Amino acid sequence: MCGIVGLYLKNPALEQHLGTMLADMLVQMTDRGPDSAGVAIYHDPVDAKSVKITLQGPDDVDWIAIESKLVEGLGQHVSVTPLANHAVMIAGASDAAQSDDIAGWIESNLDNVKITSLGSAIEIFKEKGLPDQVIKKFKIRNMHGTHALGHTRMATESAVTTEHSHPFSTGRDLCLVHNGSLSNHNQWRDRLRSEGIRFQTDNDSEVAAGYLTWRLGQGATLNQALENAIKDLDGFYTFAVGTRDGFAVLRDPIACKPAVLAETDDWVAMSSEYRAIAQLPNSENARIWEPDPARIYSWEREVK
Amino acid sequence: MREFDLQNAEVRLLNQALHGSDLAGQSIEVVNPGGKHNVAAGAQFETQVDIRGHVGYYCAGMNQNARITVHGNAGPGLAENMMSGSVTVKGNASQYCGATAHGGLLIVEGDAAARCGISMKGVDIVVGGSIGHMSAFMAQSGRLVICGDAGESLGDSIYEARIYLRGEPTSLGTDCIEKPMETEHIEELKDLLNKAGIKHDPAEFKRYGSARKLYNFQVDNVGAY
Numbered sequence: 001m002c003g004i005v006g007l008y009l010k011n012p013a014l015e016q017h018l019g020t021m022l023a024d025m026l027v028q029m030t031d032r033g034p035d036s037a038g039v040a041i042y043h044d045p046v047d048a049k050s051v052k053i054t055l056q057g058p059d060d061v062d063w064i065a066i067e068s069k070l071v072e073g074l075g076q077h078v079s080v081t082p083l084a085n086h087a088v089m090i091a092g093a094s095d096a097a098q099s100d101d102i103a104g105w106i107e108s109n110l111d112n113v114k115i116t117s118l119g120s121a122i123e124i125f126k127e128k129g130l131p132d133q134v135i136k137k138f139k140i141r142n143m144h145g146t147h148a149l150g151h152t153r154m155a156t157e158s159a160v161t162t163e164h165s166h167p168f169s170t171g172r173d174l175c176l177v178h179n180g181s182l183s184n185h186n187q188w189r190d191r192l193r194s195e196g197i198r199f200q201t202d203n204d205s206e207v208a209a210g211y212l213t214w215r216l217g218q219g220a221t222l223n224q225a226l227e228n229a230i231k232d233l234d235g236f237y238t239f240a241v242g243t244r245d246g247f248a249v250l251r252d253p254i255a256c257k258p259a260v261l262a263e264t265d266d267w268v269a270m271s272s273e274y275r276a277i278a279q280l281p282n283s284e285n286a287r288i289w290e291p292d293p294a295r296i297y298s299w300e301r302e303v304k
Numbered sequence: 305m306r307e308f309d310l311q312n313a314e315v316r317l318l319n320q321a322l323h324g325s326d327l328a329g330q331s332i333e334v335v336n337p338g339g340k341h342n343v344a345a346g347a348q349f350e351t352q353v354d355i356r357g358h359v360g361y362y363c364a365g366m367n368q369n370a371r372i373t374v375h376g377n378a379g380p381g382l383a384e385n386m387m388s389g390s391v392t393v394k395g396n397a398s399q400y401c402g403a404t405a406h407g408g409l410l411i412v413e414g415d416a417a418a419r420c421g422i423s424m425k426g427v428d429i430v431v432g433g434s435i436g437h438m439s440a441f442m443a444q445s446g447r448l449v450i451c452g453d454a455g456e457s458l459g460d461s462i463y464e465a466r467i468y469l470r471g472e473p474t475s476l477g478t479d480c481i482e483k484p485m486e487t488e489h490i491e492e493l494k495d496l497l498n499k500a501g502i503k504h505d506p507a508e509f510k511r512y513g514s515a516r517k518l519y520n521f522q523v524d525n526v527g528a529y
Contacts, residue, residue: 255418255436258380258398274339274358274379288358288377290398290417293437 001154002166002179003029003272006240007280008147008247008299011266014281018043019143025269025276026131026150032179032272033154036165037134038126040175040242043145045121051093051102054117054124055110056086056162063087066110073109074102084137086116086125096172114163114200119173121146121244126165146301149242151177157185158203168206170197171213173244178205179272180257182235208233212241226250226296238291240270246300255293262286268299311336315343322347322370339379344372347389364391367408383410386427399436402429405446411500418455421448424465430500440467441477449496451504459512467512468493470504481515 005025009015022039046052057066063082070078070089078091093099103118117124125138131152135141151166158164167175185204188211193199197210211233215225222243229239229250238257241248249270251259262269262277264286269277277283291297306327308318318334319342321327328349334356337343341360344353347370355363358376368387377395386405393401396414403419405427412420412429418436421429426446434452441457443465453471460477466489467480476482485507493506 255399260379273360274377275360276339278338278358284357288395290396293418 001032001156002177003032003152003276004166004177004179004238004240004270005029005150005272005276006148006177006242006247006249006270008268009266010268014266015043015146016144018145018148019139020141021267021280022148022150023131023135023141024279025271026135026152028276028279029150029152029272030131033152034130035153035155035160036126036128036162037131037150037152038124038165038167038177039134039138039140039148039150040117040122040124040167040169040177041140041143041145041148042121042173042242042244043123043143045244046090048120049092049094050090050120051099051118052120052123053089053091053103053106053115054086054122055080055089055106055113056116056126057113059085061085061087061113066113069110070106073105083125083139085127086138088123099172117169117173117175119169119244122169122173122175122242124167124169124175126151126167127162128160128165147242147247149175149177149240149247157181157205158201161201163201164203166205167242168203168209170199170206170210171216173242174209174213174216175242176205176209176212177240178208179238179259180236180252182208182233182237184234188232204235208237208239222246222248222300223296223298226298230294238272243300245302246298248296248298249291250296251291251293253294259291260288261291261297262288270297305331305333307333307335309335310338310340310343315340318343319345319347322349322351322353325349327351337376341379344370347372350389358395367391377414382412383408383427386410396433402427405429407446409499411502413502415452421446421465424448428496428499430496430502432500432502434471437474438477440465440480443467447492447496449493449500449509451502459514461518462512462514464514466492468496468506468509469512470509473512476512479515479518480512483511483513485509485511 067080169175182204185207238259331352337357339360343359345365353372360379362381364372365384369389373392378397380398382401383391386408388408390409392411397412397416399417400419402410410429413432415433416435420435420439424443430449437455440459444463449468454473456474457477458473459480
Protein backbone atom coordinates (compact mmCIF):
# COMPACT_ATOMS: atom_id res chain seq x y z
CA MET A 1 0.00 0.00 0.00
CA CYS A 2 1.10 3.56 -0.66
CA GLY A 3 -0.53 6.95 -0.74
CA ILE A 4 -0.19 9.25 -3.71
CA VAL A 5 -1.34 12.81 -4.27
CA GLY A 6 -1.12 15.22 -7.17
CA LEU A 7 -2.14 18.83 -7.52
CA TYR A 8 -2.22 20.88 -10.70
CA LEU A 9 -3.18 24.53 -10.43
CA LYS A 10 -5.33 26.22 -13.03
CA ASN A 11 -5.56 29.53 -11.18
CA PRO A 12 -2.14 31.28 -10.97
CA ALA A 13 -3.29 33.14 -7.83
CA LEU A 14 -2.98 29.87 -5.91
CA GLU A 15 0.61 29.19 -7.00
CA GLN A 16 2.04 30.78 -3.87
CA HIS A 17 0.09 28.21 -1.80
CA LEU A 18 1.01 25.08 -3.78
CA GLY A 19 3.43 23.71 -1.16
CA THR A 20 0.97 24.10 1.69
CA MET A 21 -1.90 22.64 -0.31
CA LEU A 22 0.13 19.60 -1.35
CA ALA A 23 1.55 19.13 2.15
CA ASP A 24 -1.95 19.11 3.65
CA MET A 25 -2.95 16.43 1.14
CA LEU A 26 0.11 14.25 1.71
CA VAL A 27 -0.15 14.32 5.52
CA GLN A 28 -3.67 12.89 5.19
CA MET A 29 -2.20 9.87 3.40
CA THR A 30 0.30 9.12 6.19
CA ASP A 31 -1.34 5.89 7.31
CA ARG A 32 -1.14 4.49 3.78
CA GLY A 33 2.65 4.37 4.05
CA PRO A 34 5.06 5.07 6.92
CA ASP A 35 8.38 4.12 5.25
CA SER A 36 9.34 7.16 3.25
CA ALA A 37 7.84 10.21 1.63
CA GLY A 38 8.68 12.53 -1.21
CA VAL A 39 7.51 15.51 -3.21
CA ALA A 40 8.13 16.62 -6.78
CA ILE A 41 7.40 20.28 -7.34
CA TYR A 42 7.46 22.26 -10.56
CA HIS A 43 8.40 25.90 -10.22
CA ASP A 44 10.77 28.67 -11.28
CA PRO A 45 11.72 27.20 -14.66
CA VAL A 46 15.23 28.09 -15.76
CA ASP A 47 15.91 29.58 -19.18
CA ALA A 48 16.59 27.44 -22.27
CA LYS A 49 20.35 27.80 -21.81
CA SER A 50 20.35 26.34 -18.28
CA VAL A 51 19.59 23.13 -16.48
CA LYS A 52 18.19 22.65 -12.98
CA ILE A 53 19.29 19.54 -11.07
CA THR A 54 18.21 18.40 -7.61
CA LEU A 55 21.08 16.77 -5.72
CA GLN A 56 20.76 14.57 -2.69
CA GLY A 57 23.66 13.89 -0.33
CA PRO A 58 24.29 12.36 3.07
CA ASP A 59 23.04 14.22 6.17
CA ASP A 60 26.50 15.72 6.84
CA VAL A 61 27.00 16.85 3.25
CA ASP A 62 29.07 20.01 2.74
CA TRP A 63 27.31 21.83 -0.09
CA ILE A 64 29.88 24.64 -0.19
CA ALA A 65 32.63 22.14 -0.93
CA ILE A 66 30.41 20.43 -3.49
CA GLU A 67 29.74 23.77 -5.19
CA SER A 68 33.48 24.43 -5.50
CA LYS A 69 34.02 20.98 -6.99
CA LEU A 70 31.19 21.57 -9.48
CA VAL A 71 32.57 24.98 -10.54
CA GLU A 72 36.02 23.52 -10.99
CA GLY A 73 34.93 20.27 -12.64
CA LEU A 74 32.37 21.80 -15.00
CA GLY A 75 34.44 24.89 -15.70
CA GLN A 76 31.55 27.28 -15.37
CA HIS A 77 29.56 29.25 -12.82
CA VAL A 78 27.16 26.97 -10.95
CA SER A 79 24.65 28.01 -8.31
CA VAL A 80 23.87 25.55 -5.53
CA THR A 81 20.98 26.29 -3.17
CA PRO A 82 21.06 23.86 -0.22
CA LEU A 83 17.92 22.55 1.45
CA ALA A 84 18.98 20.16 4.22
CA ASN A 85 20.64 17.15 2.56
CA HIS A 86 19.24 18.10 -0.83
CA ALA A 87 20.32 21.04 -2.99
CA VAL A 88 19.08 22.62 -6.18
CA MET A 89 21.86 23.44 -8.62
CA ILE A 90 21.56 25.53 -11.75
CA ALA A 91 24.21 25.33 -14.45
CA GLY A 92 24.55 26.46 -18.01
CA ALA A 93 23.59 23.85 -20.61
CA SER A 94 22.53 24.83 -24.09
CA ASP A 95 21.01 21.46 -25.01
CA ALA A 96 19.97 18.06 -23.66
CA ALA A 97 23.34 16.51 -24.49
CA GLN A 98 25.14 19.08 -22.39
CA SER A 99 22.70 18.49 -19.47
CA ASP A 100 23.44 14.78 -19.74
CA ASP A 101 27.19 15.48 -19.69
CA ILE A 102 26.76 17.47 -16.48
CA ALA A 103 24.70 14.64 -14.94
CA GLY A 104 27.35 12.16 -16.03
CA TRP A 105 30.11 14.25 -14.48
CA ILE A 106 28.21 14.42 -11.16
CA GLU A 107 27.62 10.67 -11.12
CA SER A 108 31.28 9.90 -11.82
CA ASN A 109 32.93 12.53 -9.66
CA LEU A 110 30.82 13.28 -6.62
CA ASP A 111 30.79 10.39 -4.12
CA ASN A 112 27.58 9.97 -2.13
CA VAL A 113 25.75 12.61 -4.17
CA LYS A 114 22.80 11.43 -6.20
CA ILE A 115 20.59 13.18 -8.70
CA THR A 116 16.89 13.07 -7.82
CA SER A 117 15.71 15.21 -10.75
CA LEU A 118 16.95 17.01 -13.82
CA GLY A 119 15.12 19.46 -16.05
CA SER A 120 14.05 23.05 -16.23
CA ALA A 121 11.30 23.28 -13.59
CA ILE A 122 11.23 20.03 -11.59
CA GLU A 123 12.69 19.62 -8.09
CA ILE A 124 12.39 16.37 -6.08
CA PHE A 125 12.85 16.03 -2.33
CA LYS A 126 12.49 12.61 -0.73
CA GLU A 127 13.60 10.80 2.39
CA LYS A 128 12.86 7.96 4.76
CA GLY A 129 10.29 8.93 7.38
CA LEU A 130 6.73 10.14 7.67
CA PRO A 131 5.25 12.77 5.33
CA ASP A 132 5.16 15.40 8.08
CA GLN A 133 8.87 14.92 8.85
CA VAL A 134 9.85 15.12 5.21
CA ILE A 135 7.63 18.16 4.61
CA LYS A 136 9.23 19.98 7.57
CA LYS A 137 12.77 18.98 6.63
CA PHE A 138 12.48 20.42 3.13
CA LYS A 139 10.14 23.31 4.07
CA ILE A 140 7.66 22.11 1.43
CA ARG A 141 4.93 24.35 2.87
CA ASN A 142 6.89 27.46 1.83
CA MET A 143 7.18 26.38 -1.77
CA HIS A 144 5.24 27.93 -4.62
CA GLY A 145 4.78 26.41 -8.04
CA THR A 146 2.43 25.30 -10.79
CA HIS A 147 1.97 21.61 -10.01
CA ALA A 148 3.30 18.99 -7.65
CA LEU A 149 3.14 15.29 -6.81
CA GLY A 150 3.61 13.56 -3.48
CA HIS A 151 4.05 10.00 -2.29
CA THR A 152 4.11 8.17 1.00
CA ARG A 153 5.45 4.65 0.77
CA MET A 154 4.69 1.26 2.26
CA ALA A 155 7.35 -0.85 0.56
CA THR A 156 6.41 -4.18 -0.99
CA GLU A 157 8.84 -4.73 -3.88
CA SER A 158 12.21 -3.35 -2.79
CA ALA A 159 14.16 -1.94 0.13
CA VAL A 160 13.27 1.04 2.31
CA THR A 161 15.94 3.64 1.56
CA THR A 162 15.92 7.24 0.39
CA GLU A 163 16.98 6.07 -3.09
CA HIS A 164 14.00 3.72 -3.25
CA SER A 165 11.59 6.51 -2.28
CA HIS A 166 9.22 8.12 -4.75
CA PRO A 167 8.85 10.29 -6.81
CA PHE A 168 11.12 8.74 -9.41
CA SER A 169 12.56 10.78 -12.21
CA THR A 170 14.51 9.21 -15.02
CA GLY A 171 14.15 11.89 -17.63
CA ARG A 172 13.97 15.63 -18.13
CA ASP A 173 11.22 17.18 -16.01
CA LEU A 174 9.44 13.83 -15.84
CA CYS A 175 8.45 12.14 -12.63
CA LEU A 176 6.19 9.36 -11.51
CA VAL A 177 4.57 8.23 -8.27
CA HIS A 178 3.06 4.78 -8.02
CA ASN A 179 0.69 2.89 -5.76
CA GLY A 180 0.87 -0.80 -6.59
CA SER A 181 3.40 -3.37 -7.73
CA LEU A 182 4.71 -4.28 -11.17
CA SER A 183 5.43 -7.90 -12.01
CA ASN A 184 7.53 -7.58 -15.18
CA HIS A 185 9.86 -4.80 -14.05
CA ASN A 186 13.10 -6.82 -14.15
CA GLN A 187 12.59 -7.69 -17.79
CA TRP A 188 11.82 -4.09 -18.68
CA ARG A 189 14.73 -2.70 -16.65
CA ASP A 190 17.13 -4.87 -18.67
CA ARG A 191 15.56 -3.84 -21.95
CA LEU A 192 15.47 -0.14 -21.05
CA ARG A 193 19.10 -0.22 -19.87
CA SER A 194 20.07 -1.53 -23.29
CA GLU A 195 18.15 1.44 -24.72
CA GLY A 196 20.28 3.82 -22.67
CA ILE A 197 17.91 4.57 -19.77
CA ARG A 198 19.77 4.87 -16.45
CA PHE A 199 18.40 3.38 -13.22
CA GLN A 200 19.61 4.02 -9.69
CA THR A 201 17.75 1.18 -7.92
CA ASP A 202 16.04 -2.21 -8.31
CA ASN A 203 12.66 -0.57 -7.64
CA ASP A 204 9.66 -1.49 -9.84
CA SER A 205 8.25 2.05 -9.95
CA GLU A 206 11.54 3.46 -11.23
CA VAL A 207 11.12 1.14 -14.21
CA ALA A 208 7.72 2.68 -14.96
CA ALA A 209 9.32 6.14 -14.90
CA GLY A 210 12.13 4.87 -17.14
CA TYR A 211 9.63 3.33 -19.51
CA LEU A 212 7.83 6.66 -19.98
CA THR A 213 11.15 8.48 -20.45
CA TRP A 214 12.09 5.98 -23.16
CA ARG A 215 8.79 6.35 -25.00
CA LEU A 216 8.87 10.15 -24.75
CA GLY A 217 12.46 10.09 -26.01
CA GLN A 218 11.24 8.23 -29.08
CA GLY A 219 8.89 11.09 -29.82
CA ALA A 220 5.69 9.82 -28.19
CA THR A 221 3.36 12.29 -26.48
CA LEU A 222 2.68 11.64 -22.80
CA ASN A 223 -0.72 10.14 -23.70
CA GLN A 224 0.84 7.84 -26.30
CA ALA A 225 3.52 6.75 -23.84
CA LEU A 226 0.85 5.92 -21.26
CA GLU A 227 -1.25 4.04 -23.82
CA ASN A 228 1.76 1.86 -24.54
CA ALA A 229 2.39 1.44 -20.81
CA ILE A 230 -1.04 -0.19 -20.45
CA LYS A 231 0.10 -2.86 -22.92
CA ASP A 232 3.69 -3.27 -21.75
CA LEU A 233 3.65 -2.94 -17.97
CA ASP A 234 2.12 -5.84 -16.09
CA GLY A 235 0.92 -5.46 -12.53
CA PHE A 236 -1.15 -3.28 -10.30
CA TYR A 237 -0.84 0.45 -10.48
CA THR A 238 -2.28 3.84 -10.02
CA PHE A 239 0.26 6.21 -11.54
CA ALA A 240 0.42 9.96 -11.26
CA VAL A 241 2.87 11.46 -13.72
CA GLY A 242 4.26 14.98 -13.88
CA THR A 243 5.86 16.70 -16.85
CA ARG A 244 7.08 20.28 -17.12
CA ASP A 245 3.69 21.55 -18.26
CA GLY A 246 1.34 18.71 -17.46
CA PHE A 247 -0.01 16.09 -15.18
CA ALA A 248 -1.56 12.68 -15.91
CA VAL A 249 -3.23 9.83 -14.01
CA LEU A 250 -3.56 6.20 -15.09
CA ARG A 251 -4.92 3.06 -13.40
CA ASP A 252 -4.29 -0.48 -14.59
CA PRO A 253 -7.19 -2.42 -16.18
CA ILE A 254 -7.90 -4.40 -12.98
CA ALA A 255 -8.00 -1.18 -10.96
CA CYS A 256 -7.77 -2.59 -7.45
CA LYS A 257 -5.56 0.32 -6.35
CA PRO A 258 -7.71 3.28 -5.40
CA ALA A 259 -7.77 6.73 -6.97
CA VAL A 260 -9.98 9.79 -6.77
CA LEU A 261 -9.91 12.78 -9.07
CA ALA A 262 -11.42 16.17 -8.34
CA GLU A 263 -11.60 19.36 -10.35
CA THR A 264 -12.68 22.93 -9.73
CA ASP A 265 -12.14 26.09 -11.78
CA ASP A 266 -8.96 26.63 -9.75
CA TRP A 267 -7.29 23.20 -9.55
CA VAL A 268 -7.20 19.54 -10.50
CA ALA A 269 -6.32 17.11 -7.73
CA MET A 270 -5.76 13.37 -7.56
CA SER A 271 -5.28 11.23 -4.55
CA SER A 272 -5.48 7.65 -3.32
CA GLU A 273 -8.36 8.75 -1.14
CA TYR A 274 -10.85 11.59 -0.88
CA ARG A 275 -9.53 12.49 2.60
CA ALA A 276 -6.59 14.26 0.97
CA ILE A 277 -8.77 16.21 -1.45
CA ALA A 278 -11.06 17.30 1.41
CA GLN A 279 -8.16 19.48 2.64
CA LEU A 280 -8.25 21.72 -0.44
CA PRO A 281 -10.06 25.06 -0.60
CA ASN A 282 -13.53 24.79 -2.13
CA SER A 283 -13.28 20.97 -2.33
CA GLU A 284 -16.91 20.74 -1.21
CA ASN A 285 -17.89 22.19 -4.60
CA ALA A 286 -15.45 20.16 -6.70
CA ARG A 287 -16.52 17.70 -9.37
CA ILE A 288 -15.33 14.40 -7.91
CA TRP A 289 -15.00 11.08 -9.71
CA GLU A 290 -13.19 7.78 -9.66
CA PRO A 291 -10.95 7.37 -12.71
CA ASP A 292 -11.96 4.48 -14.99
CA PRO A 293 -9.59 1.53 -15.35
CA ALA A 294 -7.05 1.79 -18.20
CA ARG A 295 -8.16 5.31 -19.13
CA ILE A 296 -5.68 8.16 -19.31
CA TYR A 297 -6.58 11.44 -17.68
CA SER A 298 -4.25 14.33 -18.46
CA TRP A 299 -4.01 18.06 -18.13
CA GLU A 300 -1.50 20.30 -19.81
CA ARG A 301 -1.00 24.02 -19.69
CA GLU A 302 -0.32 25.95 -22.87
CA VAL A 303 3.37 26.57 -23.25
CA LYS A 304 4.01 30.26 -23.66
CA MET B 305 -31.45 13.79 17.63
CA ARG B 306 -27.74 13.29 18.31
CA GLU B 307 -25.04 14.99 16.29
CA PHE B 308 -21.46 13.80 15.80
CA ASP B 309 -19.03 16.28 14.26
CA LEU B 310 -16.17 14.19 12.89
CA GLN B 311 -13.96 17.23 12.52
CA ASN B 312 -13.60 17.14 16.31
CA ALA B 313 -14.77 13.72 17.43
CA GLU B 314 -13.10 10.38 16.69
CA VAL B 315 -15.02 8.03 14.37
CA ARG B 316 -14.69 5.48 17.18
CA LEU B 317 -16.98 7.54 19.44
CA LEU B 318 -19.72 7.47 16.82
CA ASN B 319 -19.28 3.77 16.19
CA GLN B 320 -19.27 2.86 19.88
CA ALA B 321 -22.53 4.75 20.24
CA LEU B 322 -23.98 2.77 17.33
CA HIS B 323 -22.85 -0.53 18.87
CA GLY B 324 -24.86 0.11 22.05
CA SER B 325 -28.63 0.35 22.48
CA ASP B 326 -28.76 3.85 24.02
CA LEU B 327 -29.46 5.55 20.70
CA ALA B 328 -31.90 2.90 19.44
CA GLY B 329 -34.88 4.49 17.71
CA GLN B 330 -33.15 7.87 17.42
CA SER B 331 -31.92 10.00 14.55
CA ILE B 332 -28.21 10.61 14.29
CA GLU B 333 -26.56 13.33 12.23
CA VAL B 334 -22.92 12.91 11.26
CA VAL B 335 -21.30 16.09 9.96
CA ASN B 336 -17.86 16.77 8.46
CA PRO B 337 -17.05 13.13 7.64
CA GLY B 338 -14.17 14.42 5.45
CA GLY B 339 -13.62 11.08 3.72
CA LYS B 340 -12.80 9.30 6.99
CA HIS B 341 -12.79 5.50 7.16
CA ASN B 342 -15.23 3.13 8.92
CA VAL B 343 -17.89 5.77 9.46
CA ALA B 344 -20.99 4.15 11.04
CA ALA B 345 -19.49 0.65 10.93
CA GLY B 346 -21.06 -2.09 13.01
CA ALA B 347 -24.36 -0.37 13.81
CA GLN B 348 -26.69 -2.82 15.55
CA PHE B 349 -29.97 -1.11 16.33
CA GLU B 350 -32.81 0.59 14.50
CA THR B 351 -31.50 4.10 14.11
CA GLN B 352 -31.57 6.61 11.27
CA VAL B 353 -28.03 7.79 10.53
CA ASP B 354 -27.55 10.70 8.12
CA ILE B 355 -23.96 11.36 7.07
CA ARG B 356 -23.56 14.83 5.55
CA GLY B 357 -20.63 14.58 3.14
CA HIS B 358 -18.23 12.08 1.56
CA VAL B 359 -16.90 9.03 3.39
CA GLY B 360 -13.80 6.85 2.89
CA TYR B 361 -13.32 3.09 3.17
CA TYR B 362 -15.76 0.64 4.78
CA CYS B 363 -18.63 2.97 5.61
CA ALA B 364 -21.65 1.18 7.14
CA GLY B 365 -19.82 -2.15 7.19
CA MET B 366 -21.57 -5.06 8.96
CA ASN B 367 -24.70 -2.97 9.37
CA GLN B 368 -27.62 -4.55 11.21
CA ASN B 369 -31.01 -2.85 11.46
CA ALA B 370 -29.84 0.74 11.05
CA ARG B 371 -30.93 2.95 8.14
CA ILE B 372 -27.82 4.79 7.03
CA THR B 373 -27.77 7.51 4.37
CA VAL B 374 -24.59 9.02 2.95
CA HIS B 375 -25.35 12.45 1.52
CA GLY B 376 -22.26 12.32 -0.69
CA ASN B 377 -19.94 9.70 -2.20
CA ALA B 378 -18.56 6.58 -0.52
CA GLY B 379 -15.07 5.06 -0.82
CA PRO B 380 -14.21 1.37 -1.22
CA GLY B 381 -16.03 -1.35 0.73
CA LEU B 382 -19.33 0.40 1.43
CA ALA B 383 -21.80 -1.78 3.42
CA GLU B 384 -19.40 -4.70 3.27
CA ASN B 385 -20.99 -7.74 4.94
CA MET B 386 -24.22 -5.89 5.76
CA MET B 387 -26.67 -8.18 7.59
CA SER B 388 -29.91 -6.14 7.58
CA GLY B 389 -31.24 -2.59 7.57
CA SER B 390 -30.49 -0.25 4.68
CA VAL B 391 -27.67 1.86 3.33
CA THR B 392 -28.30 4.64 0.80
CA VAL B 393 -25.66 6.67 -1.01
CA LYS B 394 -26.87 9.82 -2.72
CA GLY B 395 -23.71 10.07 -4.85
CA ASN B 396 -21.38 7.38 -6.18
CA ALA B 397 -19.80 4.38 -4.48
CA SER B 398 -16.26 3.12 -5.07
CA GLN B 399 -15.26 -0.49 -5.59
CA TYR B 400 -16.70 -3.62 -3.96
CA CYS B 401 -19.77 -2.03 -2.39
CA GLY B 402 -22.05 -4.61 -0.77
CA ALA B 403 -19.32 -7.26 -0.87
CA THR B 404 -20.31 -10.50 0.94
CA ALA B 405 -23.42 -8.78 2.35
CA HIS B 406 -26.01 -11.22 3.74
CA GLY B 407 -29.11 -9.07 3.92
CA GLY B 408 -30.66 -5.62 3.94
CA LEU B 409 -30.95 -3.14 1.08
CA LEU B 410 -28.08 -1.15 -0.44
CA ILE B 411 -29.06 1.76 -2.70
CA VAL B 412 -26.46 3.66 -4.71
CA GLU B 413 -28.23 6.50 -6.46
CA GLY B 414 -25.25 7.33 -8.68
CA ASP B 415 -22.70 4.90 -10.11
CA ALA B 416 -20.89 2.05 -8.38
CA ALA B 417 -17.34 1.13 -9.40
CA ALA B 418 -15.76 -2.29 -9.97
CA ARG B 419 -16.70 -5.48 -8.11
CA CYS B 420 -20.11 -4.23 -6.94
CA GLY B 421 -21.87 -7.04 -5.02
CA ILE B 422 -18.89 -9.37 -5.20
CA SER B 423 -19.74 -12.61 -3.38
CA MET B 424 -23.09 -11.16 -2.23
CA LYS B 425 -24.92 -13.61 0.01
CA GLY B 426 -28.49 -12.34 0.20
CA VAL B 427 -28.34 -8.56 0.11
CA ASP B 428 -30.44 -6.57 -2.35
CA ILE B 429 -28.50 -3.88 -4.22
CA VAL B 430 -30.09 -1.21 -6.41
CA VAL B 431 -27.79 1.07 -8.41
CA GLY B 432 -29.34 4.10 -10.10
CA GLY B 433 -26.44 4.50 -12.53
CA SER B 434 -23.86 2.11 -13.95
CA ILE B 435 -21.46 -0.37 -12.35
CA GLY B 436 -17.86 -1.37 -13.06
CA HIS B 437 -16.15 -4.60 -14.07
CA MET B 438 -16.36 -7.97 -12.28
CA SER B 439 -19.58 -7.06 -10.50
CA ALA B 440 -21.57 -9.86 -8.84
CA PHE B 441 -18.52 -12.13 -9.11
CA MET B 442 -19.41 -15.42 -7.35
CA ALA B 443 -22.65 -13.83 -6.16
CA GLN B 444 -24.48 -16.44 -4.12
CA SER B 445 -27.93 -15.02 -3.42
CA GLY B 446 -29.85 -11.77 -3.30
CA ARG B 447 -30.75 -9.39 -6.12
CA LEU B 448 -28.59 -6.83 -7.95
CA VAL B 449 -30.49 -4.16 -9.93
CA ILE B 450 -28.55 -1.87 -12.27
CA CYS B 451 -30.42 0.97 -13.97
CA GLY B 452 -27.47 1.88 -16.22
CA ASP B 453 -24.82 -0.32 -17.83
CA ALA B 454 -22.43 -2.93 -16.40
CA GLY B 455 -18.68 -3.27 -17.02
CA GLU B 456 -16.74 -6.33 -18.16
CA SER B 457 -17.45 -9.85 -16.89
CA LEU B 458 -20.76 -9.25 -15.18
CA GLY B 459 -21.74 -12.15 -12.93
CA ASP B 460 -18.63 -14.25 -13.45
CA SER B 461 -18.97 -17.65 -11.71
CA ILE B 462 -22.33 -16.56 -10.31
CA TYR B 463 -24.36 -18.91 -8.09
CA GLU B 464 -28.02 -18.13 -7.39
CA ALA B 465 -28.09 -14.33 -7.15
CA ARG B 466 -30.36 -12.59 -9.69
CA ILE B 467 -29.17 -9.66 -11.77
CA TYR B 468 -31.56 -7.15 -13.37
CA LEU B 469 -29.84 -4.86 -15.86
CA ARG B 470 -31.54 -2.00 -17.71
CA GLY B 471 -28.58 -1.11 -19.94
CA GLU B 472 -25.95 -3.34 -21.53
CA PRO B 473 -23.10 -5.35 -20.06
CA THR B 474 -19.67 -4.79 -21.67
CA SER B 475 -19.40 -8.58 -21.40
CA LEU B 476 -20.86 -11.40 -19.35
CA GLY B 477 -18.61 -13.44 -17.09
CA THR B 478 -18.16 -17.19 -17.28
CA ASP B 479 -21.39 -19.11 -16.65
CA CYS B 480 -23.55 -15.94 -16.56
CA ILE B 481 -26.40 -15.92 -19.07
CA GLU B 482 -29.49 -13.90 -19.90
CA LYS B 483 -32.69 -15.50 -18.59
CA PRO B 484 -36.35 -14.81 -19.39
CA MET B 485 -38.27 -12.17 -17.41
CA GLU B 486 -41.36 -13.95 -16.07
CA THR B 487 -44.18 -12.26 -14.14
CA GLU B 488 -42.50 -13.26 -10.89
CA HIS B 489 -39.35 -11.34 -11.89
CA ILE B 490 -41.25 -8.24 -13.04
CA GLU B 491 -43.03 -8.17 -9.66
CA GLU B 492 -39.80 -8.69 -7.73
CA LEU B 493 -38.04 -5.93 -9.68
CA LYS B 494 -40.98 -3.52 -9.31
CA ASP B 495 -40.85 -4.04 -5.56
CA LEU B 496 -37.08 -3.41 -5.42
CA LEU B 497 -37.31 -0.23 -7.52
CA ASN B 498 -40.15 1.00 -5.31
CA LYS B 499 -38.14 0.37 -2.15
CA ALA B 500 -35.20 2.23 -3.66
CA GLY B 501 -37.42 5.12 -4.77
CA ILE B 502 -36.08 4.85 -8.32
CA LYS B 503 -38.57 5.17 -11.16
CA HIS B 504 -38.05 2.89 -14.15
CA ASP B 505 -40.32 0.55 -16.08
CA PRO B 506 -39.37 -3.02 -15.05
CA ALA B 507 -40.10 -4.10 -18.62
CA GLU B 508 -36.95 -2.22 -19.71
CA PHE B 509 -34.70 -4.62 -17.77
CA LYS B 510 -33.15 -7.94 -18.71
CA ARG B 511 -32.47 -10.69 -16.20
CA TYR B 512 -29.15 -12.51 -15.87
CA GLY B 513 -28.17 -15.47 -13.73
CA SER B 514 -26.21 -18.68 -13.54
CA ALA B 515 -26.15 -21.21 -16.36
CA ARG B 516 -25.21 -23.66 -13.55
CA LYS B 517 -22.56 -25.26 -15.73
CA LEU B 518 -19.83 -24.77 -13.14
CA TYR B 519 -21.77 -26.48 -10.38
CA ASN B 520 -20.55 -29.96 -11.26
CA PHE B 521 -17.21 -31.20 -12.38
CA GLN B 522 -17.00 -31.75 -16.14
CA VAL B 523 -15.00 -34.83 -16.92
CA ASP B 524 -13.79 -33.16 -20.15
CA ASN B 525 -11.78 -30.78 -17.96
CA VAL B 526 -9.85 -33.49 -16.16
CA GLY B 527 -6.75 -32.68 -18.18
CA ALA B 528 -6.57 -29.25 -16.54
CA TYR B 529 -5.87 -30.78 -13.14
